[in-house]
Amino acid sequence: MKFRPFIALSLQTVVAFLALGGSAYSLVWLEGRREAEPLPRAGFWNETAPIVVVDAGHGGHDGGAVANGVIEKNMSLDIANRLKKELEAAGVRVVMTRSGDRFLTLDERAAMAGTHEAAAFVSVHLNTDGEGSGAEGIETYFAESKGLAARQLVSAGEGRTEGDGAEFARTVQRLVCGATQAENRGIKAREYAVVARAACPAVLVECGFITSASESVRLKQAGYRDKVADGIARGVVLFLQSRAARPGVIAAAAK
Numbered sequence: 001m002k003f004r005p006f007i008a009l010s011l012q013t014v015v016a017f018l019a020l021g022g023s024a025y026s027l028v029w030l031e032g033r034r035e036a037e038p039l040p041r042a043g044f045w046n047e048t049a050p051i052v053v054v055d056a057g058h059g060g061h062d063g064g065a066v067a068n069g070v071i072e073k074n075m076s077l078d079i080a081n082r083l084k085k086e087l088e089a090a091g092v093r094v095v096m097t098r099s100g101d102r103f104l105t106l107d108e109r110a111a112m113a114g115t116h117e118a119a120a121f122v123s124v125h126l127n128t129d130g131e132g133s134g135a136e137g138i139e140t141y142f143a144e145s146k147g148l149a150a151r152q153l154v155s156a157g158e159g160r161t162e163g164d165g166a167e168f169a170r171t172v173q174r175l176v177c178g179a180t181q182a183e184n185r186g187i188k189a190r191e192y193a194v195v196a197r198a199a200c201p202a203v204l205v206e207c208g209f210i211t212s213a214s215e216s217v218r219l220k221q222a223g224y225r226d227k228v229a230d231g232i233a234r235g236v237v238l239f240l241q242s243r244a245a246r247p248g249v250i251a252a253a254a255k
Contacts, residue, residue, distance in 0.1 A: 050119035051093045056080035057125040060103025065128040068216035072126045080124045082229035110197035121202035127209045136215045137183030141204040142169040143196035144189045164201040172235030179231030
């Protein structure tokens with residue numbers, strides 16, 4: 001008889017432990033389900049679907065970085081084309097700065113955002129850190145301030161602010177790292193011409209280090225590049241939908 005309280009307490013402890021474990025498993029399962037869900041389709045956009053300019057870095061005589069058998073201009077175009085496909089499946093209209101091996105100046109690329117009245121601009125690149133470097137991961141850049149012409153166009157756009165660039169970068173960075181499980185190297189403010197001169201929220205995504213032996217192997221796999229494109233697309237769509245829905249949502253969603 002004297003063991004009954006002990007047995008009851010032990011059973012209660014086991015039940016509580018199992019319940020806690022089940023809750024934790026449920027959270028992990030739900031998070032996995034959320035990340036695995038397909039991108040929302042065209043039905044979200046109540047009016048004309050937004051335009052996104054997708055910029056494949058380099059091109060033509062500008063090959064970009066070369067390492068471990070990867071030429072940046074070719075791989076950036078490949079990922080950009082995959083990103084275009086994902087965005088169009090979500091109902092977003094896409095304008096490519098280049099669809100082939102063509103050189104454009106940085107100003108020509110950025111100007112397309114104003115020409116097409118784009119809601120967002122994404123430039124796709126690959127990173128380097130010296131031959132044999134072990135640096136890996138993805139990082140996303142934005143401009144803290146816009147050029148004069150871009151500022152005038154941004155301020156004329158309904159609900160647009162320069163601060164949107166940081167929120168856009170934070171959202172894309174979180175989603176692409178979640179999709180690829182790549183090292184999250186964070187977001188960084190740089191006055192790169194293509195993001196500083198684009199007349200809309202703009203980011204430049206460094207999709208991985210081709211100077212890393214292991215990361216270059218992953219980047220050479222079509223399935224991994226699909227994940228990169230999918231993650232960027234999720235970030236773009238979430239950013240656009242949050243701005244269309246109500247102000248302030250994006251700040252909470254991107255944490």
